[in-house]
Amino acid sequence: MSKPRLAEGLVGASGVSIPIGNSKESKESPGSTWPKDIIALEPGETAWDVVLKKIKELSDSDCRDAFMVADLGVLASRHQLFRQALPRVSPFYSVKCSSSPWMLRVLAALGTSFDCASQGELEQVLALGVAPSCIVYANPCKPVSHIRFAALHGVNLLVFDSEEELIKVAQHHPGARLVLRLWTQDSGSLFPLSSKFGARLEVCEHLLKSARDLGLAVVGTSFHVGSRCQTPHNFAKAIADCRRVFEMGSRIGHDMSLLDIGGGFPGEEGSDPEFEEVAGVINTALAQDFPKGSGIEIIAEPGRFYATSVCMTAINIIAKKAVLEPGGRRKLLYYLNDGHYGTFRIFSRESEPRMPIVVKELSPKLPLFPCTLFGPTCDAFDKLFLKEVQLPELDVGDWLVFPFMGAYTSVMSSTFNGFSPTSICYAVGPELRSLLEITP
Numbered sequence: 390m391s392k393p394r395l396a397e398g399l400v401g402a403s404g405v406s407i408p409i410g411n412s413k414e415s416k417e418s419p420g421s422t423w424p425k426d427i428i429a430l431e432p433g434e435t436a437w438d439v440v441l442k443k444i445k446e447l448s449d450s451d452c453r454d455a456f457m458v459a460d461l462g463v464l465a466s467r468h469q470l471f472r473q474a475l476p477r478v479s480p481f482y483s484v485k486c487s488s489s490p491w492m493l494r495v496l497a498a499l500g501t502s503f504d505c506a507s508q509g510e511l512e513q514v515l516a517l518g519v520a521p522s523c524i525v526y527a528n529p530c531k532p533v534s535h536i537r538f539a540a541l542h543g544v545n546l547l548v549f550d551s552e553e554e555l556i557k558v559a560q561h562h563p564g565a566r567l568v569l570r571l572w573t574q575d576s577g578s579l580f581p582l583s584s585k586f587g588a589r590l591e592v593c594e595h596l597l598k599s600a601r602d603l604g605l606a607v608v609g610t611s612f613h614v615g616s617r618c619q620t621p622h623n624f625a626k627a628i629a630d631c632r633r634v635f636e637m638g639s640r641i642g643h644d645m646s647l648l649d650i651g652g653g654f655p656g657e658e659g660s661d662p663e664f665e666e667v668a669g670v671i672n673t674a675l676a677q678d679f680p681k682g683s684g685i686e687i688i689a690e691p692g693r694f695y696a697t698s699v700c701m702t703a704i705n706i707i708a709k710k711a712v713l714e715p716g717g718r719r720k721l722l723y724y725l726n727d728g729h730y731g732t733f734r735i736f737s738r739e740s741e742p743r744m745p746i747v748v749k750e751l752s753p754k755l756p757l758f759p760c761t762l763f764g765p766t767c768d769a770f771d772k773l774f775l776k777e778v779q780l781p782e783l784d785v786g787d788w789l790v791f792p793f794m795g796a797y798t799s800v801m802s803s804t805f806n807g808f809s810p811t812s813i814c815y816a817v818g819p820e821l822r823s824l825l826e827i828t829p
Contacts, residue, residue, distance in 0.1 A: 429819075430819075444748055453707075453726070455811045455812075457732065457814070461816065464696070465820075467694060482690075487796060494825060525568070530550075531557070548570050551596070552599050555596070568609045569634060573626075575623060590634070597638050609635075616693065624670055646684065648688070698793055701794055705788055706723050711782075725764060727765070729773065730768070732811050734798075742775070747783065756781065
């Protein structure tokens with residue numbers, strides 16, 4: 390069985406693949422008052438051990454529902470890595486990536502700020518006790534009711550990219566501190582955003598003057614190079630463009646003091662480009678265009694970088710078919726209890742499928758077959774991935790585990806066809822338990 394490559398956490402170690410029957414048992418004392426979805430890791434125990442234990446328990450019953458395990462120690466380690474690699478940049482975690490309450494609680498306890506895109510996200514973050522000054526309302530196109538909510542609750546840092554948005558803000562939140570989002574070249578990103586958001590350089594001066602004439606304060610600029618950016622130089626170009634807009638804003642009379650470099654950071658180990666390469670490009674660009682001592686506050690909106698490696702999803706084969714294609718090629722169809730309408734929706738936008746870990750002792754000489762992985766609903770489009778994957782022949786009841794499932798997964802789940810969202814449990818080591826003040 391393959392070994393999952395998981396990021397090293399603040400507590401515990403990365404998982405190792407072992408036979409199901411040998412997984413470690415969590416020692417939870419009788420009468421424990423742990424929250425039901427929190428699993429206390431023993432010294433040396435890992436989230437992978439938790440996955441194997443749950444698979445073993447479920448395999449002994451008729452209820453073999455899909456589940457996710459989130460390693461909150463990995464989340465803490467990603468925060469540490471971000472701060473080390475980009476020491477001048479304050480992270481505002483992008484809530485839309487994963488709004489799991491325990492993940493947000495950990496990040497708040499670590500001192501992270503937050504990027505919110507709606508009233509619902511604002512409410513969730515404010516309910517944690519996060520100060521309104523630690524929130525950027527980063528959606529450039531906001532409903533009036535959401536703008537009014539932000540004003541009522543003291544969330545003053547708002548992003549805009551159009552004159553129409555300025556008029557709404559002037560009417561409903563005149564005390565806002567505004568950030569002008571720039572159009573950015575993002576065609577090399579797997580999930581480009583610039584077709585929807587961002588003002589081009591040639592209209593920025595007009596927008597800055599319009600804000601001034603409406604009595605609004607523009608305090609800085611932002612951009613987003615697209616989710617899963619493949620071209621680190623796009624950060625450097627966007628930072629240089631922001632420098633030009635800072636100069637425009639200062640000439641017009643705005644006190645330009647904040648730079649938001651958005652998201653787009655890689656979330657998986659071994660990604661191309663690697664995070665360290667992206668961070669190096671950013672640090673060099675900042676040193677050139679916004680050097681230390683300039684008095685500029687620099688923030689970012691990481692989402693995937695924090696969340697991707699936190700979660701694993703375990704799914705069960707509920708049915709299978711073998712079909713012969715023209716030419717006699719044998720193909721397998723596996724039907725699983727999670728799919729496009731569950732935690733796998735985002736992967737229909739990716740060109741290449743993800744390979745699972747098969748939780749079963751298999752001979753390395755077993756032949757591989759082209760396999761289509763279907764979700765459980767009645768929709769034929771309900772596939773985990775657009776392309777086939779190569780897997781050995783497996784049996785109904787076997788388990789597949791997908792690592793790197795923390796970003797844009799559970800947050801996009803639905804209850805289509807009456808299937809419940811995949812449950813999540815959270816593995817927590819002693820250091821984080823102390824930080825969160827969770828006591829048995």
